[in-house]
Amino acid sequence: MSDAYIALADGRVLEARARAPGRTRGELVFTTAYTGYEESLTDPSYAEQILTFSYPLIGNYGVRTERFESESVQPRAAVARELTDDVADWLAEGGVPAVDHVDTREIVTTVREEGAMACGIAAGPDATPEDAVEEMEACKPMSDHVDIGAQVSVTEPTVHEGGGGDVDVALLDCGAKGSIISSLTDRGADVHVLPYDATAEDVAAVDPDVLFVSNGPGDPENFVAAQAVVDEFAGELPMAGICLGQQVITSALGGSTEKMAFGHRGVNQPVKDLRTDKVVMTTQNHGYTVDDTGPLEVTQVNVNDDTVEGLDSEELDVITRQYHPEANPGPHDSLGFFDEVLDLATSSRRVAAD
Numbered sequence: 001m002s003d004a005y006i007a008l009a010d011g012r013v014l015e016a017r018a019r020a021p022g023r024t025r026g027e028l029v030f031t032t033a034y035t036g037y038e039e040s041l042t043d044p045s046y047a048e049q050i051l052t053f054s055y056p057l058i059g060n061y062g063v064r065t066e067r068f069e070s071e072s073v074q075p076r077a078a079v080a081r082e083l084t085d086d087v088a089d090w091l092a093e094g095g096v097p098a099v100d101h102v103d104t105r106e107i108v109t110t111v112r113e114e115g116a117m118a119c120g121i122a123a124g125p126d127a128t129p130e131d132a133v134e135e136m137e138a139c140k141p142m143s144d145h146v147d148i149g150a151q152v153s154v155t156e157p158t159v160h161e162g163g164g165g166d167v168d169v170a171l172l173d174c175g176a177k178g179s180i181i182s183s184l185t186d187r188g189a190d191v192h193v194l195p196y197d198a199t200a201e202d203v204a205a206v207d208p209d210v211l212f213v214s215n216g217p218g219d220p221e222n223f224v225a226a227q228a229v230v231d232e233f234a235g236e237l238p239m240a241g242i243c244l245g246q247q248v249i250t251s252a253l254g255g256s257t258e259k260m261a262f263g264h265r266g267v268n269q270p271v272k273d274l275r276t277d278k279v280v281m282t283t284q285n286h287g288y289t290v291d292d293t294g295p296l297e298v299t300q301v302n303v304n305d306d307t308v309e310g311l312d313s314e315e316l317d318v319i320t321r322q323y324h325p326e327a328n329p330g331p332h333d334s335l336g337f338f339d340e341v342l343d344l345a346t347s348s349r350r351v352a353a354d
């Protein structure tokens with residue numbers, strides 16, 4: 001007898017083993033990352049999603065808070081072939097349902113063929129298949145989570161001092177990973193973290209050298225306040241963005257985004273820089289992509305499917321990436337992005353002062 005069920009929008013109900021009890025629903029996605037489960041499970045971009053790990057054993061090197069990207073577990077639930085007790089206990093403590101002993105290959109091929117889909121989970125001694133189906137049927141499309149930023153953003157401005165005294169970054173926190181902030185403070189920048197719905201006045205109040213729009217969950221078109229701030233400062237303040245940040249900046253400047261079938265989630269996505277013809281391996285976690293780039297120039301593309309990975313504008317002092325230069329998890333090949341951002345902040349300031 002199973003004590004956990006996973007209901008998929010295509011009508012299938014999979015049997016599983018309950019590792020952390022509860023009932024929940026979310027958009028079913030998968031990551032192919034083979035390490036970095038603590039970082040992925042605390043990445044706020046996974047809010048309202050059910051995360052399936054394609055790598056079969058999750059938890060084999062424990063759970064350490066130093067590796068967390070935020071303070072809590074962010075996906076609605078976790079699914080794996082086998083979860084260790086460490087991970088199962090951590091998820092149970094956070095009230096996040098977790099299931100294993102399921103054929104994750106079937107989930108991955110289903111999502112790959114049919115796209116990210118509504119999913120319901122029921123786990124625990126009293127769970128029934130009907131409970132899971134009921135959850136799945138109540139699952140809203142991602143774009144209906146119009147205020148998803150409120151679930152993941154700071155509510156009050158906070159400052160992280162890098163101590164260099166040279167660059168002030170205004171970071172719109174749409175669900176920022178901790179590593180984005182530390183990648184900036186490690187380079188001496190003072191990072192003023194502002195709520196996702198900060199106004200242009202809030203941004204002006206910290207007198208930044210660069211506006212940085214973070215990663216975040218859900219549909220980028222729902223981040224209307226962040227788009228308004230970008231629109232307000234376009235051409236006046238250098239701007240940078242990662243993942244949702246790239247999407248928000250592009251839309252605000254007149255481009256557009258679209259939903260992908262199942263997105264990119266993993267730590268070995270090859271990205272080619274069109275200016276140098278060099279390819280680097282990148283960490284990714286996104287389900288939307290830039291469609292029309294507006295005034296921005298495509299400088300980097302995904303080698304697998306040609307999607308937009310990097311956008312730049314010399315005229316507007318904009319530099320954005322769809323992938324995660326901050327890694328955590330994943331390769332450090334593109335950490336230099338943060339140096340480019342800080343160079344942009346200081347060089348444009350020199351031009352302005354001349």
Ligand SMILES: NC(=O)CC[C@H](N)C(=O)O
Binds near residue numbers: 245288
């Ligand atoms: N990691 C992110 O910032 C994800 C951005 C957006 N929510 C997407 O899925 O495309």
